[in-house]
């Protein structure tokens with residue numbers, strides 16, 4: 525992000541108070557909401573810093589709120605996120621506060637945001653994406669002999685609560701076992717490191733570890749070409765939720781959003797929205813901008829380094845170049861890993877509408893290849909499991 529001195533303040537179309545008159549500093553602070561975890565608070569500070577660089581004369585205040593999903597550590601995630609609860613579990617309180625004006629924006633991991641937001645709330649911007657990949661973190665007991673999924677001892681137990689992660693790995697590594705591991709990133713690492721830990725390794729998002737300054741725990745980066753794993757829709761990107769009618773805050777956020785990340789992530793979310801029937805869909809994606817004038821393949825957001833304080837070390841948010849195309853890969857896998865459907869599509873994406881159309885077309889391509897049958901079966905199994913848990917079956 526631009527530093528405070530070098531940032532170019534474009535003339536906003538609405539009046540964003542930002543001049544260095546004494547009046548502007550008297551405006552109430554912009555209230556930034558976030559969850560209470562260390563990672564959530566680092567992410568909120570990152571957004572605050574980017575806003576400060578663009579609008580140095582405004583004041584900001586971070587409100588870290590304990591979410592329902594953080595309080596309940598017992599109920600299995602799959603169950604907590606069923607039906608009615610799906611939308612409010614992590615963000616319900618924060619959204620209520622935003623609607624009441626007690627907050628002006630909420631910083632979210634885009635991955636955790638439902639594809640449909642409550643009425644009168646909207647995504648104000650999507651910030652430059654961190655590394656979107658999943659990673660393998662091997663137990664310290666094994667790191668000297670195991671550097672990858674392929675070299676883990678047969679029968680090893682991998683900690684992950686994500687059916688997307690487990691299903692993709694079952695497909696390629698049928699001898700591995702999987703078990704739930706819950707809690708924030710620090711808790712999961714502690715469970716892996718414990719003397720009596722049942723886990724040989726866990727799977728985490730690179731983005732969270734890097735933002736926490738714990739990138740040194742990464743044993744293997746996973747991708748289609750390494751380990752055969754595609755990431756979750758929106759993984760690695762931060763999204764800012766706002767009141768739809770708050771023109772001032774939206775205008776401010778336009779300064780810190782990323783065109784590249786926004787188009788790639790909105791394509792991913794349009795795909796998910798097209799496929800889901802009320803339940804979360806275990807789908808892996810990989811999006812990448814390729815070609816154009818630079819002529820080199822780059823990630824969605826070229827590798828950006830974060831310091832231990834979570835601040836971006838290097839500025840990196842170039843516009844999309846002429847001729848650059850979005851490569852969009854997907855996989856849908858049955859829970860047991862025995863059935864799978866994959867697609868790859870490459871297209872010029874010159875607007876958000878283009879991006880969303882591409883996402884919908886990718887969904888069609890997946891359905892044509894039979895992904896709907898895999899998803900239908902998963903939804904049936906989930907509903908059955910939920911009924912059983914509630915004692916109605």
Ligand SMILES: NCc1[nH]cc(CCC(=O)O)c1CC(=O)O
Nearest residue numbers: 633635728729731732759760761
């Ligand atoms: N499901 C929890 C969650 N939500 C976002 C991240 C990581 C950061 C990100 O994707 O932006 C994580 C942790 C993880 O999956 O390892």
